[in-house]
Amino acid sequence: MSVPTQLTHKGRPVPYIAAWSAEHVELPRLTDVSGALAIKGQRRAAGVLWTPWRWKPGVGEPHYAAVHGPRQRECMRLKLCQVCGRRTVRTDLGWPWLLEDHRGEGRWPEQEVTTHPPTCEECQPVSQIQCRPNRGRFVSVRVGDVAIDGVHGQLYRRAARPVPVGKRVLFTGDARLRWMLGNQIAATLLDVTVVDMHTQAPVSREAVRR
Numbered sequence: 648m649s650v651p652t653q654l655t656h657k658g659r660p661v662p663y664i665a666a667w668s669a670e671h672v673e674l675p676r677l678t679d680v681s682g683a684l685a686i687k688g689q690r691r692a693a694g695v696l697w698t699p700w701r702w703k704p705g706v707g708e709p710h711y712a713a714v715h716g717p718r719q720r721e722c723m724r725l726k727l728c729q730v731c732g733r734r735t736v737r738t739d740l741g742w743p744w745l746l747e748d749h750r751g752e753g754r755w756p757e758q759e760v761t762t763h764p765p766t767c768e769e770c771q772p773v774s775q776i777q778c779r780p781n782r783g784r785f786v787s788v789r790v791g792d793v794a795i796d797g798v799h800g801q802l803y804r805r806a807a808r809p810v811p812v813g814k815r816v817l818f819t820g821d822a823r824l825r826w827m828l829g830n831q832i833a834a835t836l837l838d839v840t841v842v843d844m845h846t847q848a849p850v851s852r853e854a855v856r857r
């Protein structure tokens with residue numbers, strides 16, 4: 648696999664999964680085919696209808712808030728860094744990940760469901776500074792096992808002209824997946840260890856320095 652170069656725009660790094668203006672596709676007409684959402688000429692890959700995108704990273708203007716579905720899914724499946732697009736390195740504790748800080752919530756970060764792909768060690772400090780609106784609010788973790796079992800997208804209600812009812816995460820086996828236009832993989836993170844972002848050594852979740 649070729650190693651992508653970090654794209655920049657006006658001197659600022661652009662994350663690998665950010666969409667560029669030349670990549671947006673006007674949404675084709677959605678229809679009901681045999682009780683499932685359909686786009687003419689497009690197959691359902693493994694039972695999911697995915698939002699169509701062009702693949703032209705670096706062309707036009709970056710849209711930091713728009714996630715390019717095919718690159719996000721590539722990152723999740725191959726454990727590529729969402730910022731630089733390079734393969735992340737697994738240690739005894741697992742793959743490197745940055746998570747929003749939800750320390751007040753139950754078992755967090757174990758079984759966290761996220762649409763954020765891994766972030767390599769080199770990109771983590773940069774992301775902590777550059778990412779808006781979560782600047783300075785990420786925690787570094789290592790993830791021993793990743794279940795690729797969710798789809799994030801727009802759920803529709805069955806009709807001759809299907810009606811959008813909201814963004815959702817649905818998991819494998821959910822019958823409503825037939826009525827979802829998916830864009831991103833939602834992964835469930837297992838065997839998670841909180842680490843120091845700079846040393847990558849394990850720390851208690853209360854002791855994380857930022």
Ligand SMILES: [Zn+2]
Nearest residue numbers: 728731767770
């Ligand atoms: Zn990286």
